[in-house]
Amino acid sequence: MSFMLALGETEIPDGDPISIWMGTGAALAMALLLLLLAVAVMRRPPGVIKSTMEEKANEDVKADFQVFDVGMKVYAYAAFDQTYHVADVIERKTDGGETSYYVHYVDYNKRLDEWVPAEKVQQYTSGVAPPSHCRSPGVVGPVGTGGELLTPGSDRKLTRNLKRRYDEIHHVPKAVEELNPIDQTLEKEHEEKTKVKNIQVIEMGRWEVDTWYYSPYPDEYARESKLYICQFCLKYMKKKKTLLRHRAKCTLRHPPGDEIYRHQKGVCGTAQERPLSIFEVDGKKNKVYCQNLCLIAKLFLDHKTLYYDVDPFLFYILTEYDEQGYHIVGYFSKEKHSSEDYNLACILTLPPYQRKGYGRFLIAFSYELSKKEGRVGTPERPLSDLGQVSFRSYWTRVLLDILKEHRGNLSIKDLSTMTAIRSDDVVSTLQSLNLIKYWKGQYIISVTPKIIEEHLKNMSSQPYPEIDPATLHWTPLVNRKQ
Numbered sequence: 117m118s119f120m121l122a123l124g125e126t127e128i129p130d131g132d133p134i135s136i137w138m139g140t141g142a143a144l145a146m147a148l149l150l151l152l153l154a155v156a157v158m159r160r161p162p163g164v165i166k167s168t169m170e171e172k173a174n175e176d177v178k179a180d181f182q183v184f185d186v187g188m189k190v191y192a193y194a195a196f197d198q199t200y201h202v203a204d205v206i207e208r209k210t211d212g213g214e215t216s217y218y219v220h221y222v223d224y225n226k227r228l229d230e231w232v233p234a235e236k237v238q239q240y241t242s243g244v245a246p247p248s249h250c251r252s253p254g255v256v257g258p259v260g261t262g263g264e265l266l267t268p269g270s271d272r273k274l275t276r277n278l279k280r281r282y283d284e285i286h287h288v289p290k291a292v293e294e295l296n297p298i299d300q301t302l303e304k305e306h307e308e309k310t311k312v313k314n315i316q317v318i319e320m321g322r323w324e325v326d327t328w329y330y331s332p333y334p335d336e337y338a339r340e341s342k343l344y345i346c347q348f349c350l351k352y353m354k355k356k357k358t359l360l361r362h363r364a365k366c367t368l369r370h371p372p373g374d375e376i377y378r379h380q381k382g383v384c385g386t387a388q389e390r391p392l393s394i395f396e397v398d399g400k401k402n403k404v405y406c407q408n409l410c411l412i413a414k415l416f417l418d419h420k421t422l423y424y425d426v427d428p429f430l431f432y433i434l435t436e437y438d439e440q441g442y443h444i445v446g447y448f449s450k451e452k453h454s455s456e457d458y459n460l461a462c463i464l465t466l467p468p469y470q471r472k473g474y475g476r477f478l479i480a481f482s483y484e485l486s487k488k489e490g491r492v493g494t495p496e497r498p499l500s501d502l503g504q505v506s507f508r509s510y511w512t513r514v515l516l517d518i519l520k521e522h523r524g525n526l527s528i529k530d531l532s533t534m535t536a537i538r539s540d541d542v543v544s545t546l547q548s549l550n551l552i553k554y555w556k557g558q559y560i561i562s563v564t565p566k567i568i569e570e571h572l573k574n575m576s577s578q579p580y581p582e583i584d585p586a587t588l589h590w591t592p593l594v595n596r597k598q
């Protein structure tokens with residue numbers, strides 16, 4: 117099985133918290149609808165030719181947009197930076213005379229795939245520069261249903277979003293290319309099946325969150341563009357009124373399972389506002405809860421194969437506490453019995469809670485569990501783009517902190533034992549920092565205090581909650597009485 121990670125802890129040089137979810141107020145939506153209508157009646161330059169019978173039937177409604185078929189390359193006007201990019205047409209739909217295209221921007225993360233209205237899609241010709249954004253009708257407000265809502269006056273938001281997205285895009289390796297041929301084939305099949313995002317928005321607790329990816333909800337739910345989710349039991353519903361009825365009778369106020377860790381507000385001088393708790397939930401005992409959790413997680417994870425077979429896993433749910441209850445902010449799952457040192461299968465911080473150090477907190481927690489087990493651990497591969505960055509950042513910080521304090525010789529094995537980080541990960545991290553040499557068949561760590569200081573200076577100064585192992589109340593599964 118392969119699992120992927122999305123943490124949203126990508127380093128931003130200025131450490132500025134940037135969230136990529138956005139609420140969609142009714143007024144905003146209405147304004148954008150009007151804008152789209154205005155855009156739709158604008159005429160395009162002449163010389164555009166129709167290509168299929170289907171659209172001929174619609175000629176009365178929209179006579180002058182060229183039609184593109186699935187698989188064609190086009191220029192599409194992207195919500196993430198308000199310019200045209202080369203894109204592949206993945207799907208086409210016509211609703212009430214309005215045609216739109218689901219496109220994938222070539223060389224960009226699939227997260228940015230979106231529905232683009234026909235008037236923002238243009239013919240692609242190799243070697244010809246893309247249309248400049250000022251030639252686009254309605255420059256101010258492109259609305260891809262998969263993208264963000266951007267309005268005039270939201271420049272600041274746009275800039276910050278862009279910055280984060282560009283950082284993500286430019287810092288990450290392409291996961292598929294790192295896979296072996298069999299995994300690549302599986303991965304491609306998965307891609308084929310999940311090309312078009314189904315659910316666009318979820319409402320959960322006080323958040324309305326734009327989703328990122330396809331998730332395999334049952335068909336009758338997958339047809340909805342918005343789902344309503346009970347934030348405590350994670351049940352999903354199609355109608356707001358169903359959720360309201362459900363809330364009146366749902367008694368759950370925390371994840372089912374045992375609270376194994378509690379972290380009081382303000383501990384270690386962090387920026388975290390509320391007390392945190394971690395609950396352990398058994399996939400076998402609370403199957404529906406864990407399945408619902410995996411379905412939500414998939415909305416924000418590109419590659420993942422676990423949805424329904426949750427029995428072999430334990431789930432560690434991170435919550436923020438307030439007077440209403442324990443609100444889920446993220447989780448990771450862990451195989452009950454791993455033969456390959458895996459200590460983490462899948463990890464997610466929900467978008468409204470990203471950039472608060474919670475991804476790092478969950479990663480650190482997974483290693484605390486490994487220390488209690490007296491084993492080393494490593495996350496399942498392949499790692500997602502965000503997962504890769506988050507783990508690398510965690511390993512780097514932990515190893516540098518030890519090397520900074522330690523006097524005398526340290527071997528890779530020593531570092532691995534002290535941190536529960538698997539030796540391979542220790543080596544690859546030190547290699548990426550250029551702190552290790554391979555000499556006569558063995559690795560030699562070669563550092564000076566000055567070099568360590570330099571590296572530490574380059575690391576994010578974002579505060580994060582630090583785990584206190586003394587308050588972890590947990591017995592490894594193998595030591596529990598059945």
Ligand SMILES: [Zn+2]
Nearest residue numbers: 346348349366
């Ligand atoms: Zn509920």
